[in-house]
Amino acid sequence: MTMTTASTTGDVLEPRPDLVTVTIDGVETAVPKGTLIIRAAEQLGVAVPRFCDHPLLDPVANCRMCLIEVEGMPKPQPACAVTCSDGMVVKTQMTSPVADEAQRSVMEFLLINHPLDCPICDKGGECPLQNQAMTNGQGDTRFDGPKRTFPKPINLSAQVLLDRERCVSCARCTRFAEQIAGDPFIELLERGSQQQVGIAEDVPFNSYYSGNTIQICPVGALTSAMYRFRSRPFDLVSTPTACEHCASGCSLRTDSRRNAVMRRLASVDPEVNEEWNCDKGRFAFRYLESDVRLTTPMVRVDGELRPASWDEALVTAAAGLKAAAGKAGIITGGRLMVEDAYAYSVFARRALGTNDIDFRPQGSSAEEEQFLASRVAGAGLGPTYADLEKAPTVLLVAFEPEDESPIVLLRLRKAAKTGTQILSVAPAASRGLAKTNGTWIPAAPGAEPTVIAGLDENTVTALSQPGSVILVGQRAAVTAGLLSAVGRLADRTGAALGWVPRRAGDRGAVEAGVLPSLLPGGRPVADAAARVDTAAIWGVPEVPEAPGRDIPAMLAAIEGRELSALVVGGVRLDDLPADAEAALRATEFLVVLDTHAHGLVELANVVFPVAAAPEKAGTFINWEGRQRPSSQALRTNLMSDARVLAALAGELGVVGLDGDLARLRAQLGEFSGWEGVRVGSPDVAAATGEPGPGLLLATWRPLLEATVLQEGEPYLAATARGREVWLSAPESAALGATEGQLITVTSASGSVTAPLVVAETAEGTVVVTGDAHRVLGQSGERVQIAVEGQG
Amino acid sequence: MPSFLDPIAGFGVTFTTMFRKVTTEEYPEERKPMVPRFHGRHVLNRYSDGLERCIGCELCAWACPADAIYVEGAGNTDEERFSPGERYGRVYQINYLRCIFCGMCLEACPTRALTMGHEYELADNNRADLIFEKQDLLAPLSTGMVPPPHAMAPGTTERNYYAGEFDQPGTSDATDRGDEKP
Ligand code: SF4
Ligand code: SF4
Ligand code: SF4
Ligand code: SF4
Numbered sequence A: 001m002t003m004t005t006a007s008t009t010g011d012v013l014e015p016r017p018d019l020v021t022v023t024i025d026g027v028e029t030a031v032p033k034g035t036l037i038i039r040a041a042e043q044l045g046v047a048v049p050r051f052c053d054h055p056l057l058d059p060v061a062n063c064r065m066c067l068i069e070v071e072g073m074p075k076p077q078p079a080c081a082v083t084c085s086d087g088m089v090v091k092t093q094m095t096s097p098v099a100d101e102a103q104r105s106v107m108e109f110l111l112i113n114h115p116l117d118c119p120i121c122d123k124g125g126e127c128p129l130q131n132q133a134m135t136n137g138q139g140d141t142r143f144d145g146p147k148r149t150f151p152k153p154i155n156l157s158a159q160v161l162l163d164r165e166r167c168v169s170c171a172r173c174t175r176f177a178e179q180i181a182g183d184p185f186i187e188l189l190e191r192g193s194q195q196q197v198g199i200a201e202d203v204p205f206n207s208y209y210s211g212n213t214i215q216i217c218p219v220g221a222l223t224s225a226m227y228r229f230r231s232r233p234f235d236l237v238s239t240p241t242a243c244e245h246c247a248s249g250c251s252l253r254t255d256s257r258r259n260a261v262m263r264r265l266a267s268v269d270p271e272v273n274e275e276w277n278c279d280k281g282r283f284a285f286r287y288l289e290s291d292v293r294l295t296t297p298m299v300r301v302d303g304e305l306r307p308a309s310w311d312e313a314l315v316t317a318a319a320g321l322k323a324a325a326g327k328a329g330i331i332t333g334g335r336l337m338v339e340d341a342y343a344y345s346v347f348a349r350r351a352l353g354t355n356d357i358d359f360r361p362q363g364s365s366a367e368e369e370q371f372l373a374s375r376v377a378g379a380g381l382g383p384t385y386a387d388l389e390k391a392p393t394v395l396l397v398a399f400e401p402e403d404e405s406p407i408v409l410l411r412l413r414k415a416a417k418t419g420t421q422i423l424s425v426a427p428a429a430s431r432g433l434a435k436t437n438g439t440w441i442p443a444a445p446g447a448e449p450t451v452i453a454g455l456d457e458n459t460v461t462a463l464s465q466p467g468s469v470i471l472v473g474q475r476a477a478v479t480a481g482l483l484s485a486v487g488r489l490a491d492r493t494g495a496a497l498g499w500v501p502r503r504a505g506d507r508g509a510v511e512a513g514v515l516p517s518l519l520p521g522g523r524p525v526a527d528a529a530a531r532v533d534t535a536a537i538w539g540v541p542e543v544p545e546a547p548g549r550d551i552p553a554m555l556a557a558i559e560g561r562e563l564s565a566l567v568v569g570g571v572r573l574d575d576l577p578a579d580a581e582a583a584l585r586a587t588e589f590l591v592v593l594d595t596h597a598h599g600l601v602e603l604a605n606v607v608f609p610v611a612a613a614p615e616k617a618g619t620f621i622n623w624e625g626r627q628r629p630s631s632q633a634l635r636t637n638l639m640s641d642a643r644v645l646a647a648l649a650g651e652l653g654v655v656g657l658d659g660d661l662a663r664l665r666a667q668l669g670e671f672s673g674w675e676g677v678r679v680g681s682p683d684v685a686a687a688t689g690e691p692g693p694g695l696l697l698a699t700w701r702p703l704l705e706a707t708v709l710q711e712g713e714p715y716l717a718a719t720a721r722g723r724e725v726w727l728s729a730p731e732s733a734a735l736g737a738t739e740g741q742l743i744t745v746t747s748a749s750g751s752v753t754a755p756l757v758v759a760e761t762a763e764g765t766v767v768v769t770g771d772a773h774r775v776l777g778q779s780g781e782r783v784q785i786a787v788e789g790q791g
Numbered sequence B: 001m002p003s004f005l006d007p008i009a010g011f012g013v014t015f016t017t018m019f020r021k022v023t024t025e026e027y028p029e030e031r032k033p034m035v036p037r038f039h040g041r042h043v044l045n046r047y048s049d050g051l052e053r054c055i056g057c058e059l060c061a062w063a064c065p066a067d068a069i070y071v072e073g074a075g076n077t078d079e080e081r082f083s084p085g086e087r088y089g090r091v092y093q094i095n096y097l098r099c100i101f102c103g104m105c106l107e108a109c110p111t112r113a114l115t116m117g118h119e120y121e122l123a124d125n126n127r128a129d130l131i132f133e134k135q136d137l138l139a140p141l142s143t144g145m146v147p148p149p150h151a152m153a154p155g156t157t158e159r160n161y162y163a164g165e166f167d168q169p170g171t172s173d174a175t176d177r178g179d180e181k182p
C-alpha cells in the first residue's frame, strides 16, 4: 500500500521524492516525510495504544503508552513522537515482545495511582484507559501500597470538573487550551506523582472551547457539570446533527436517552470544525425541555389566548390571512433550517402574493440587502475554512470571530501559525484578535467605510495577493456605506469576500429568498426572467412583481395601515427593534410559529407550535455556503415550519405547497445555478460622523448570554464573560480612572456599570463587552461615561 | 404378551404408594424454605446506618441480558446524601416482566448493593405493577438504620464504607450471597 497526500486528480501514483519507505511489522509502506510512526501504523491498520497522542495537537510523548521497537535504536521509542525515516524498520506490540512488554509496564505504572473508580466515572464504557488496560495491560496488579488520592472533584470552571486522581498527565487538555483555543488557563503543575492539571487562583477555565477538553481527555479526569452521572454510553442513541447555534456550522453528535438529549459532542469534520466545537453548541440544549415550550396550537378568543385544535387554528389563521388579502407580510428569524426558510419564501409569494418578507430582525439596511443579493445569494461555496487556512492575508471587518463565529477563530489561529496575516478593522484590539496574532486597524464606529477606503498601500498589496480573504460580519449592515466599501475593496484587490452572519439560519434564508428583493437562489424579484424562471419551477403563472418591504418598512406600513397581518416565525420580541412592539400590537392579525412561548406569542392571534432543530431533519447553510445536514434526534408530535405552512396554504386554497423534506430539497436544488441578471453591488456613501458629546459606543453580541436557546443551562451561563468597559489609556487618564475601577456608561436606552479595562480602542470610542448591547443598544450610539462614585 | 395378572399388579402399585411419604406441597398454606442460593426478587441493600449501597453506576443494567433494569444516577450533595461517596441511584427500576432471574446483575454490582432474596411471588394482573421501583426494592430498615438522606457517620469517608465497616452481617448483602461457601 502506498500512501500519498491526497491527490484529487491523478489515479496513477508516481513515486515522489518526499516519500519515505518504512517497514512496520514486516509490511513495507511509503509515507510522506515527517509522518509520525503512529500515523503510518494506523494507515496499515495497526493500532498502537496511546493517550497523549492527538492528530491535531503537537506531539509531547508524555504518557509513554505508545512505545514500539525501532531497529537500530537501543530503547523502545514513542511512536507518537518519532517520525518515519527512510528504511526504518518498526515493530509494534504486534510483532515485538519488547514493545509489548514496554506497553504493559507503562500501563501497570499508569494504573498504580489510578483510582479505578470506573463505576462512578462518566467515562466508564467509552474510556481509552479501560479499553487499553484490557488490550495492552495485564489482568492483575502487583501494587498493594496506598494510592495517591485527592479530594474530588475540583471545578476548573463552573462547567468543567477535574478529578485529579484519574488524570494520566497526558497534557491533551493543556495542549488544546494553549495550541488550539489560545486560552492557556490550565496547566500541568507539580511533578512526579503529584503532577496535576490546575488553574491559576481566581482565573477559572472560562474558555469558549473548554468542552473540547472533556471530549479529548482520554480518561474521566475532566467531566462536565451538566452531564455528570446522567447516563452511560450504552444508554445513548447517537444522531448526527448540525449545530443550530451559529453560522460556523459545526457537525455535532447528539446523544439522547429516552428521547431527551443528554449531551452533544463535536463530530469529526475536517472541512469545517475539524474535531472541535464551542461550549454553546456543546452544552446549550436544555431549551428543548423548557417549561415554556409550545405544544399545542393556540387561538385568541375574546382577547384571551387559549389552546385550540389544529383544525381550529388552521381555519382561524386562514380566515385572518384571507381577510388581510394583499396586506400580509412575513418576518422570520435567522434560526430556521433552509427548507423551512424556503417554505416561508414560497408561502409569501404564493399564498400571500407578496414580496414583504425579511429574515433580519436584528438590524438591517437596504444596502445590506443589495450586498446580499449581489454577492452572497446563490454564490455557492466559498470562501471556505480551507481558504482561510491557505490565505496569505485575511481582513476582518465588523466581525469578532470568537464571539460571533467561534470556529472561524480556531481556523484563523491555525492559519496564523503558518504565516497568514490577520488584519481587523475594528473599534478595539480585542483579545480574540490577539489570539490570532492579528494587526488592529483602528476604526471608530461609523468610520469603518472611510478607514477601508483609505487603507494604506501595504495592506492593499497584502490583500491583493492571490488567495486573500475578506470576512465581513453581519454587524456591518448598521454602518452606512460599510458593505459598499468592503465590496469595492474586494473588487480592487481581488480578495475573496465572505459574509459571516451570526445565526445558523441566516445564510440559508438568503439562499431561500427570504428577502423582499430576492427570490430563491439569488434571483432578483425585479428581473422579469428571474420571475418567469421561478414561476416555472413553482408551476404557477406568475410570482408577485411589486417590490417588497423589509422589516422596518413592514413595521411602518402596519402603523400606516397598509399592512394588517403578519406571519412571524422564529422571532423573539427582543430580536426586533425597540419600537417594534407597538407596531406588532397594532397588527390586526398576527400568526406566530415558534417553539417557545415568549413576548411575541403573547401578542399573537393564532400560535402554531413547531419542532425545534434537534426534533426535525433539515439543513443549515453555514457562512461558507456549505450545506450542514442534520438528522432528527428526538421524536416529537410537532411539525416543522414547512409542514405547518403547507397545511395553512392548503387551508387558504393554495395547492402545491409542500411540507415534505425530500421534495422541498429537490425543489430548492432546482434553484441553484442562476446565470441570469444579478443585483449590482451597493454603492452607498459613508455617513459623515457628526461630532457630538460623549463617546461612541462599540459593542457586539457575546457568544454566551441569556437567550432562549441558552435557557436552562446554569453551568454554561456561569462561564459567560462579564461586562467590561474598554477605554484607551489617554481616555482613562482623562477620566481619572484606573484599571478595574467601575465605570458607568449611559446611552439613550439605559446604563451599564462595569469594571474598566485599559485597552487599545479607537479614538473617541468606548467598548462595552458582555451582554451590554441589551441595555445600551447598538454600536455607533453616543454614550456618556462616568467613574462610579464620582459625581 | 398381556398376562391376566396385570390388573392385580396395577393395584399393587396403587397399594404400595398409599404407604409412601407424600411429596405434595401444600402451597400456599405451607411454604418451604428455598435453597440458600435461590434467585428470587432483587433487594437493594443498605449499610448498617441506613445509607444506600447503590451508587447508580448502571453496571447491573449493562450486564442484564434481558434489559430489565433501568437506572439513572445522580450526585449526592452534603445536604442530601443517599449513599456514601459522590453518586447514588436516583431512579432504579427492575421490570419483572423481563427479568429471567439469571443473576448476572449481581455479578456486575461493584458495591454488593444488589442481591437476590427468596421472594418468588411475583405475579400480578397488570404490567405496571411488575415494574418495581427503588422503594419497592430497597431492603427494609432494620434496627439502627436511619432512612436516607443523611450524612455519613461522623469522622468517616466513603472508604470506611467500602472497606466493609458498615456491612450488615446476617442480611442479604455480602455474607448472605454465599461467596464464602465452597
Ligand atoms: S485531565 Fe485528562 S486530558 Fe488533561 S492531562 Fe489529565 S488525563 Fe490528560
Ligand atoms: S461554533 Fe457555532 S456551530 Fe459550532 S458548536 Fe458553537 S455555536 Fe454551534
Ligand atoms: S437477574 Fe438477570 S435478567 Fe434479571 S435483572 Fe438481573 S441480569 Fe437482568
Ligand atoms: S445496583 Fe449495583 S450495579 Fe446496579 S447501579 Fe446500583 S451499584 Fe451499580
Ligand code: FES
Residues within 6 Å of the ligand: A049, A050, A051, A052, A053, A060, A061, A062, A063, A064, A065, A066, A067, A078, A079, A080, A081
Ligand atoms: S501516545 Fe505516545 S507517549 Fe503518549
